[in-house]
Amino acid sequence: MATNNSGAAPTNDANPPxxxxxxxxxxxxxxxxxxxxxxxxxxxxxxxxKLDRTxxxxxxxxxxxxxxxxxxxxxxxxxxxCPPKHSPTTNTSQLNSAYLNWVQQDQTILSWINNxxxxxxxxxxxxxPTSCQTWHSLERRYASTSxxxxxxxRNELLRTTKGDMSISDVLDKINSISDNLxxxxxxxxxxDLVSIxxxxxxxxxxxxxxxxxxxxxxxxxxxxxALLLSAERRLGEQSQPVPNLNTRVTAFAxxxxxxxxxxxxxx
Numbered sequence: 672m673a674t675n676n677s678g679a680a681p682t683n684d685a686n687p688p689x690x691x692x693x694x695x696x697x698x699x700x701x702x703x704x705x706x707x708x709x710x711x712x713x714x715x716x717x718x719x720x721k722l723d724r725t726x727x728x729x730x731x732x733x734x735x736x737x738x739x740x741x742x743x744x745x746x747x748x749x750x751x752x753c754p755p756k757h758s759p760t761t762n763t764s765q766l767n768s769a770y771l772n773w774v775q776q777d778q779t780i781l782s783w784i785n786n787x788x789x790x791x792x793x794x795x796x797x798x799x800p801t802s803c804q805t806w807h808s809l810e811r812r813y814a815s816t817s818x819x820x821x822x823x824x825r826n827e828l829l830r831t832t833k834g835d836m837s838i839s840d841v842l843d844k845i846n847s848i849s850d851n852l853x854x855x856x857x858x859x860x861x862x863d864l865v866s867i868x869x870x871x872x873x874x875x876x877x878x879x880x881x882x883x884x885x886x887x888x889x890x891x892x893x894x895x896x897a898l899l900l901s902a903e904r905r906l907g908e909q910s911q912p913v914p915n916l917n918t919r920v921t922a923f924a925x926x927x928x929x930x931x932x933x934x935x936x937x938x
Contacts, residue, residue, distance in 0.1 A: 714737060714783045714786065714787070717733065717737060718730070718733045718734055718737070718783075718786075718787040719733070720733060721787055721788060721789045721792075722787060722788045722789060722792050722809070722813075723789045723791065723792060724791070724792070724813070725847075725851075726847070727809075727813035727814060727851065727854060728847070728850035728851060728853075728854055729847075729850075730787065731814075731854075733787070734783070734784065734787060737783070738780070743776070743780055746776065746777050746780050746802050746803060747780065747784075747802050747803055747805075747806035748803070748806070749803050749807075751773075753770065753773050753774070753777070753801075754767055754769040754770045754773055755767055755770060756770050757770075777801055777802050777803075778802075780802040781799075781801065781802040781805060784802060784805055784806065784809075785805070792809070795808070795812065796808050796809065813854070814854040814855060815855060820855050821852065821855050821856070821857045824848055824851050824852050824855065824857075825852065825857070827848055828845065828848045828849070828852070828867060829867065829871075831844055831845055831848065831871060832871045832872075832873060833871065833872050833873045833875075833876075834873075837903065838872070838896075838899045838900055838903045839900070841871070841872070842868065842896060842899075845864070845867065845868060845871075846864075849864060861891060861892050862889060864892055865889070865890060865891070865892055865895055868892075868895060868899075869883065869884070869895070872899060875906060876899060876902055876903075878902075879898050879899060879902040882898070883895055883898060
């Protein structure tokens with residue numbers, strides 16, 4: 672009898688557990704759904720910059736490739752819509768398996784996004800139930816093309832001067848504002864960026880700026896950056912005090928004298 676029972680096990684009608692086996696094996700195309708509980712910590716180690724009110728381009732540059740690499744971007748842009756909750760071909764009280772799978776994946780993506788937001792930003796989207804609604808809410812807030820966003824960014828760009836910052840720091844800040852302007856629909860050309868930088872680096876780099884302006888062809892951003900960094904390095908070297916040669920000779924002689932005395936201890 673035991674032999675007959677084991678032989679009957681593969682049949683679906685005789686052995687209900689085989690249906691659970693089929694359920695786990697059926698959604699082979701949804702293998703990406705399986706590690707939903709382990710995925711958010713992994714994503715949090717990749718998305719190291721949490722979104723705040725000033726770094727949307729950097730955050731977007733981190734989160735978008737993750738979604739694209741897992742073929743999940745359609746969830747946030749709306750091109751993969753939610754299936755019907757109930758299957759039209761079955762009993763209306765039975766939930767559609769495609770709907771359940773979609774909700775599971777969407778909530779995983781939503782947890783990825785929420786885990787990558789600062790507390791201040793998370794508070795603005797905490798009530799959004801899907802990843803798509805959260806995504807578009809963040810996009811409207813931080814990549815808006817409205818003049819109310821563009822004008823403050825332009826004013827901030829024009830007011831960004833070197834001051835006590837290094838050349839690398841001021842260029843990073845100018846580029847960050849430029850990226851935000853591009854997302855807001857007001858992209859700067861390289862020529863505009865070069866002009867703003869030359870106007871804002873200050874009098875200490877006047878010679879470097881004059882040399883760049885007298886070129887026969889317009890200078891590129893990369894070439895201007897190299898010139899400014901080289902000039903900053905020279906200025907730093909010139910500002911260092913020149914060691915006094917007499918002081919070094921005196922110190923050397925004193926050390927030799929101490930060394931000689933150490934070689935002849937008192938008798």
